[in-house]
Amino acid sequence: AQKITQTQPGMFVQEKEAVTLDCTYDTSDQSYGLFWYKQPSSGEMIFLIYQGSYDEQNATEGRYSLNFQKARKSANLVISASQLGDSAMYFCAMREGRAGGSYIPTFGRGTSLIVHP
Amino acid sequence: DAGVIQSPRHEVTEMGQEVTLRCKPISGHDYLFWYRQTMMRGLELLIYFNNNVPIDDSGMPEDRFSAKMPNASFSTLKIQPSEPRDSAVYFCASSWTSDNYNEQFFGPGTRLTVL
Numbered sequence: 001a002q003k004i005t006q007t008q009p010g011m012f013v014q015e016k017e018a019v020t021l022d023c024t025y026d027t028s029d030q031s032y033g034l035f036w037y038k039q040p041s042s043g044e045m046i047f048l049i050y051q052g053s054y055d056e057q058n059a060t061e062g063r064y065s066l067n068f069q070k071a072r073k074s075a076n077l078v079i080s081a082s083q084l085g086d087s088a089m090y091f092c093a094m095r096e097g098r099a100g101g102s103y104i105p106t107f108g109r110g111t112s113l114i115v116h117p
Numbered sequence: 118d119a120g121v122i123q124s125p126r127h128e129v130t131e132m133g134q135e136v137t138l139r140c141k142p143i144s145g146h147d148y149l150f151w152y153r154q155t156m157m158r159g160l161e162l163l164i165y166f167n168n169n170v171p172i173d174d175s176g177m178p179e180d181r182f183s184a185k186m187p188n189a190s191f192s193t194l195k196i197q198p199s200e201p202r203d204s205a206v207y208f209c210a211s212s213w214t215s216d217n218y219n220e221q222f223f224g225p226g227t228r229l230t231v232l
Contacts (some may be wrong), residue, residue: 001232035220039221042227043206043225043226043228044223044226045208045210045223046220046223047220047221050220054204103148105162105221106162107159107160108159109159110159110160114186
């Protein structure tokens with residue numbers, strides 16, 4: 001079974017609109033971390049935002065926010081006020097277990113976002 | 118800090134040749150990861166090190182692949198002999214241990230083409 005599922009292979013959004021990229025995860029651990037990365041066409045992987053399983057507040061970083069619904073095991077990324085430069089692949093990832101112990105990160109297959117002017 | 122450094126950025130080689138990819142992690146980071154990215158399989162974790170020791174190499178596709186980390190500032194991923202199906206972008210990433218979960222910092226990647 002996949003640990004990270006991103007069901008949207010591609011998404012389109014109008015510039016200045018908000019967009020939500022879906023991510024669901026599967027773990028039996030109580031302690032885990034969820035991450036989103038951006039990969040523009042240039043190829044580098046850029047860290048965007050992190051949510052810990054025990055964090056009560058949804059994480060926010062500028063125009064990025066993480067809609068964390070623990071019971072549903074979802075960690076959707078919300079990008080507000082989309083910009084043309086947001087066009088990229090977006091990857092959801094999870095790390096399970098204690099930070100000092102087993103540390104294998106798992107990535108989803110990604111969602112391609114295209115922002116239209 | 119210069120970030121994670123990988124070399125070469127691009128490598129084109131012929132089937133059967135040995136390929137060595139290099140990585141310098143961010144100073145102070147004690148975890149190092151090697152990933153492979155292809156359209157078909159997405160981003161795959163090949164191996165990771167903690168304090169220069171390989172912890173999990175279950176993602177290494179076969180014996181043609183080997184990775185070393187002789188010191189805290191350098192790691193190599195070697196493919197010998199290379200095959201066309203090894204063509205991919207190979208990423209190195211590093212992170213550090215703390216009580217919180219820390220993000221991985223990725224290098225720019227090495228785009229490998231095996232003809």
